[in-house]
Amino acid sequence: MINRRQGFFYIKNNNKYVQLRFSQIIFGEARGNFVLLKLVGKCKTCLTPIGMKELSKALPGDLFCRVHRSYVVAIEKIKEFNGEKMVLADGTVLPVGRCYLGDLKERITIIGRKYVNDRWRIAV
Secondary structure, X not given: OOOHXXXXXXXXXXXXXXXXXXXXXXXXXXXXXXXXXXXXXXXXXXXXXXXXXXXXXXXXXXXXXXEEOOEEXXXXXXXXXXXXXXXXXXXOEEEOXXXXXXXXXXHOOOOEEEEEOOEEEEXX
């Protein structure tokens, strides 16, 4: 398990260990037995020999969320989403899996209006 208090972890990349801060990660994409991490900055990616399941379990659940069988995203980098897709802060569009949508909604704060007892109410 990654120590969240440190704010970073190390991954193996090109026969060396590279430090990554949680804030650097935009999303991870499954590539077979590897995960391609998309990082903040121009064209920054990192391919690491770890499975998506292992990575999504290791990352802090309050900062990251699995949104599709092939994607885990940094929650703070989500700009908007619906039941089919999401747009990230860098403009990347990713699919949202139906079985992951409920978990995503539970991990974030949604403020809006909800129809309750024949009246519109503010919902948090």
